[in-house]
Amino acid sequence: MHPTNLIARIESTAPLHAAAPWDNSGVQIASATSEITTLCVALDPTLETASRAVDQGAQFLLCHHPLALKPRLPDRVDDFHRILSLCLSHGLWLYGAHTSLDANPKGPVNWLGRALDLRDMRILEVTRTETPVLMRLECAEDEAADDDFSRSMTRRNAGLTEYLLWPEEVANFRSQLRTPGGCQEIALAAPFRDYGFGCIGALPQAMNWADFVASLAPLVGPVRRMVGAAPRTVTTVAYCPGSGADLAQSAFARGAQVYLTGDVKYHQAQAVQDQGLTMDVGHFCLEETMMRLWSQELSRELAGMVKVVFLPGRDPFA
Secondary structure (H helix, E strand, O other): OOHHHHHHHHHHHOOHHHOOOOOOOEEEEOOOOOOOOEEEEEOOOOHHHHHHHHHOOOOEEEEOOOOOOOOOOOOOOOHHHHHHHHHHHOOOEEEEOOHHHHOOOOOHHHHHHHHOOOEEEEEEEEEEEEOOEEEEEOOOHHHOOOHHHHHHEEEEOOOOEEEEEOHHHHHHHHHHOOOHHHEEEEEOOOOOEEEEEEEEEEEEEEEEHHHHHHHHHHHHOOOOEEEOOOOOEEEEEEEEEEEOHHHHHHHHHOOOOEEEEEOOOHHHHHHHOOOOEEEEOOOHHHHHHHHHHHHHHHHHHOOOOOEEEEOOOOOOOO
């Protein structure tokens, strides 16, 4: 598979336009390698991870965390320098799907909600709302856009063809038109899709605290720290993988009795200790599982084209 096709597949799940403005999602290290036969997937782009990817014969390494949040020069011999050297010398692409993955509520970031069978799942912090564009072609069928957009077609007759496209599809659609001047573009108010961080949902039925903890244990392992009092009954659960302590107040304001995240700091804990129960499960466990499940999805979707290998990470606090 050509790298551009693989990147397009990655970005269909982790769209760059949904990433936070401070983030550095996307290609971290480009390569001249033009054929991808083995893709490695991991949480962190550490030197150990890159070395293991090379040992697997991979041409592409997909990680959640970026190599660096800000541009920098390899001005000293450290792990950043060593990872650059290793990837460049072995023709290994390095890609970081960071907040671009976190912000997609339909993607693997919400694996925990699906595992708990949460209902009416909603985003805690909506950062972007999009509506589609209706592309109307008043032309004969053989003048319509390329077959790549056949699934987006909503109407076709002898003199009119309509496509319902999301914003990121519009430019490519325009480029494939055989008669560009014959297309009318209509912005719609619905349907819409949201991007953002964190999720909240309702359990299928209320659970007492002991049963909820028992159902959670095989998913997140032992919980290191808890802030607040444990509720007798749990009906609504919120969570944000990684460092999501800033969303705790929003979670409790929306009715959550329990909020799961990582990297809770002292003053953040103080601010929510009387609002509900915050469970600090650490930065690692939710995101490690997220990447493992994504690797399984990619393995199914790329079967017969690209071998996908998941590289387990190490929790530095374990």
